[in-house]
Amino acid sequence: xxxxxxxxxxxxxxxxxxxxxxxxxxxxxxxxxxxxxxxxxxxxxxxxxxxxxxxxxxxxxxxxxxxxxxxxxxxxxxxxxxxxxxxxxxxxxxxxxxxxxxxxxxxxxxxxxxxxxxxxxxxxxxxxxxxxxxxxxxxxxxxxxxxxxxxxxxxxxxxxxxxxxxxxxxxxxx
Numbered sequence: 001x002x003x004x005x006x007x008x009x010x011x012x013x014x015x016x017x018x019x020x021x022x023x024x025x026x027x028x029x030x031x032x033x034x035x036x037x038x039x040x041x042x043x044x045x046x047x048x049x050x051x052x053x054x055x056x057x058x059x060x061x062x063x064x065x066x067x068x069x070x071x072x073x074x075x076x077x078x079x080x081x082x083x084x085x086x087x088x089x090x091x092x093x094x095x096x097x098x099x100x101x102x103x104x105x106x107x108x109x110x111x112x113x114x115x116x117x118x119x120x121x122x123x124x125x126x127x128x129x130x131x132x133x134x135x136x137x138x139x140x141x142x143x144x145x146x147x148x149x150x151x152x153x154x155x156x157x158x159x160x161x162x163x164x165x166x167x168x169x170x171x172x173x174x
């Protein structure tokens with residue numbers, strides 16, 4: 001009997017540990033996976049547009065996208081997509097097919113469309129629940145810099161006020 005109780009306690013402890021670890025990991029999806037998930041539960045999409053050679057992209061992964069507060073907010077409010085701007089996979093987005101056929105040098109036509117030709121890395125593109133581009137913001141951001149932006153778009157503040165006004169209100173709360 002003691003062995004059974006001990007075994008059950010170990011399994012419960014391991015289960016809690018696994019769940020705690022999952023909460024500290026950012027859920028990344030492909031474009032197609034995020035679009036399918038949006039059909040089941042509407043959320044915004046955050047797309048990290050990067051390249052393999054970009055040092056600031058790697059730094060953002062290591063610092064910003066590994067921050068517990070950023071991870072918690074993103075996993076709750078967004079479907080996060082990592083998109084290699086020089087990748088070769090074909091993408092169908094909003095019924096339009098995108099390829100990397102060399103037309104834009106090394107850049108994928110989807111990255112060119114999302115970033116509106118401003119090929120700066122890293123760039124973060126924000127899409128609404130209907131997969132419509134809200135905006136794309138270029139450059140490395142620390143956790144402290146990105147959190148108000150995530151809230152601004154994630155909670156629809158962008159629909160009612162400019163970012164400067166929101167940012168001042170957000171800073172007072174924090």
